[in-house]
Amino acid sequence: MKHAIRLSALCCALLASTALQAQTTDTVVVKQAHEVVIVTNDSLHAIHIKGQGRDTTYRYSSTFQTAPNASARMTQSRTLDFTSITLGSRSSGRTSTDIEVTICPRIGFVTALGAPTGLDIDVAGSKELALDNVLTYRITRYQSPHAFSVNFGLNWKNFRMTDRLRFLKGTDGTTALANYPAGTEPKFSRLKVFSLTLSFLYHHRVSRNVKFSVGPMLNFNTYGSLKTRYFVEGHKEKEMQKDLHLSPVTIDLMAQVKLYGIGLYVKYSPCQTFKSNYGPKFTSLSFGVYF
Numbered sequence: 001m002k003h004a005i006r007l008s009a010l011c012c013a014l015l016a017s018t019a020l021q022a023q024t025t026d027t028v029v030v031k032q033a034h035e036v037v038i039v040t041n042d043s044l045h046a047i048h049i050k051g052q053g054r055d056t057t058y059r060y061s062s063t064f065q066t067a068p069n070a071s072a073r074m075t076q077s078r079t080l081d082f083t084s085i086t087l088g089s090r091s092s093g094r095t096s097t098d099i100e101v102t103i104c105p106r107i108g109f110v111t112a113l114g115a116p117t118g119l120d121i122d123v124a125g126s127k128e129l130a131l132d133n134v135l136t137y138r139i140t141r142y143q144s145p146h147a148f149s150v151n152f153g154l155n156w157k158n159f160r161m162t163d164r165l166r167f168l169k170g171t172d173g174t175t176a177l178a179n180y181p182a183g184t185e186p187k188f189s190r191l192k193v194f195s196l197t198l199s200f201l202y203h204h205r206v207s208r209n210v211k212f213s214v215g216p217m218l219n220f221n222t223y224g225s226l227k228t229r230y231f232v233e234g235h236k237e238k239e240m241q242k243d244l245h246l247s248p249v250t251i252d253l254m255a256q257v258k259l260y261g262i263g264l265y266v267k268y269s270p271c272q273t274f275k276s277n278y279g280p281k282f283t284s285l286s287f288g289v290y291f
Contacts, residue, residue: 037091039142048096048142050089061142094142099135106130106265108288110157112273115282118165118177125160125188128286132199132217145205153197155219157284160190167191167226169241175226175279185231192227193246193273195219199254209260217252217267245278247271256290263290 035050049060088099110128112121132153140147161167166189168178180186201215224244230237250271257264266287273282 035089037096039094046094046142048091050096051086094144096140096142098138098140100133100138101135102133103131104133104291106132106288106290108265108267108286110159110284110286112159112282113285116177116280118163119280119282120161120163120165122160122162122188125162126158126190127160128155128157128288130155130197130290132197132290147203147205149199149201149203151197151199151201153199155195155197157193157195157286158190159193159284160188162186162188165189166228166230166239167241168228168239169226169244173243173245173278175244175274177280180228180230181232183232184237187229187231187236189226189228191244191273192223192225193221194223195221195250201254210258212255212257214255217254219250219252219269221246221248221250245275247273247275264288265290 033049033051037048037050039046039048047060047062049058051058085101086098087101090097106129108128109123110121110126111123112119115121130153132155133151134154135152136149137151138147138149164179164186165177166180166186167175169175175191197217197219199215199217201213203211203213205211224242224246226239226241226244228239250269250273252267252269254265254267256266264287267285269284271283273284274280
């Protein structure tokens with residue numbers, strides 16, 4: 001009986017709020033909602049809606065406080081989502097936790113910092129491709145601009161040189177900078193690093209169209225390879241070398257901002273790419289867009 005009274009009061013509050021706001025806002029119609037959460041207590045009545053049709057990122061919230069002179073608040077949001085599947089969702093009071101699988105690529109450029117003489121990275125030809133949010137655990141508070149997430153993902157970095165030097169792995173396993181064979185015409189030499197990533201991000205919503213995130217990212221560097229191409233008397237030649245001695249774990253510091261649906265990011269790694277005495281000493285910086 002008590003719950004029925006609260007639910008009736010909530011419906012009355014919704015009707016009253018809609019009537020009061022009809023002059024300044026449009027009617028909100030949510031079709032095929034994925035989850036509807038109703039929160040009621042002695043001083044608060046609220047509705048939170050997650051998802052709408054195929055849009056898993058849609059959020060709608062209405063809060064009605066029964067204290068004297070309290071005002072009603074409504075918010076709704078929608079972000080671009082390529083592919084997102086919710087594996088689990090739980091609401092406790094005013095806090096929501098979600099586990100999602102998401103395919104949202106990050107594409108950018110990468111360069112080397114503090115590199116030795118001769119290691120001239122071609123930034124335009126050096127790319128980074130990442131899927132940072134393959135698996136995400138997110139904690140969000142209703143009506144709060146703050147959120148936290150732990151994200152598992154994948155990352156590929158390609159450091160590309162087009163000058164007179166190339167990457168070359170010696171018989172002792174050390175990667176060094178070396179000249180191309182005599183009588184050849186260089187094309188490029190590149191270092192590829194593949195990593196499994198684990199990021200810990202703080203998210204802040206400045207406004208409906210402005211959001212940013214910051215936090216560290218752990219890189220578990222599981223694979224590295226060298227590839228060099230050059231011409232010998234007009235014929236293409238290729239060198240491939242694997243089993244590089246990369247630093248097994250490195251840390252990136254990442255910041256990203258979304259402005260009116262456009263996502264930009266910058267990521268700095270203060271860690272050395274190679275193990276000590278197993279390759280050129282340099283750190284990295286990457287930047288680009290994400291979706």
